[in-house]
Amino acid sequence: MENVVLIIHLLLALGLIAVVLLQRSEGGGLGMGGGGGGAMSGRSAATAITKLTWLLAIAFIATSITLTILAAQKSSGASVVDQLGVPSSGSDGATPTSPLGSDLLPPAQGDNAPLVPSLD
Numbered sequence: 001m002e003n004v005v006l007i008i009h010l011l012l013a014l015g016l017i018a019v020v021l022l023q024r025s026e027g028g029g030l031g032m033g034g035g036g037g038g039a040m041s042g043r044s045a046a047t048a049i050t051k052l053t054w055l056l057a058i059a060f061i062a063t064s065i066t067l068t069i070l071a072a073q074k075s076s077g078a079s080v081v082d083q084l085g086v087p088s089s090g091s092d093g094a095t096p097t098s099p100l101g102s103d104l105l106p107p108a109q110g111d112n113a114p115l116v117p118s119l120d
Contacts, residue, residue: 002070009063016056023049 002067002074005063005066005070009060009067012056012060012063016053016060019049019053019056023053
């Protein structure tokens with residue numbers, strides 16, 4: 001069921017992209033104006049494409065909501081970590097040891113090797 005809705009959703013997205021690209025630019029969007037008249041510039045053609053755009057957009061939103069509902073039903077409130085089957089860090093008792101604060105500091109001056117070699 002989810003795969004069918006997903007395929008319909010993808011087809012609607014491609015159709016919506018195609019219809020939007022076919023529409024005539026009335027505002028000169030990127031500097032490219034619609035140009036002269038002719039048979040293709042009739043107002044009836046523009047309203048038909050506009051109606052088709054609205055129809056595809058409403059269907060796209062409907063399939064988006066349907067996919068969201070299907071995904072929410074499938075999740076069943078479980079955590080992703082629970083689905084992996086990995087035990088949580090507190091359940092096995094073996095915690096990794098972290099370095100002590102003295103291990104993070106540079107060696108003191110009295111240790112074997114100096115930090116900066118002398119120029120003598």
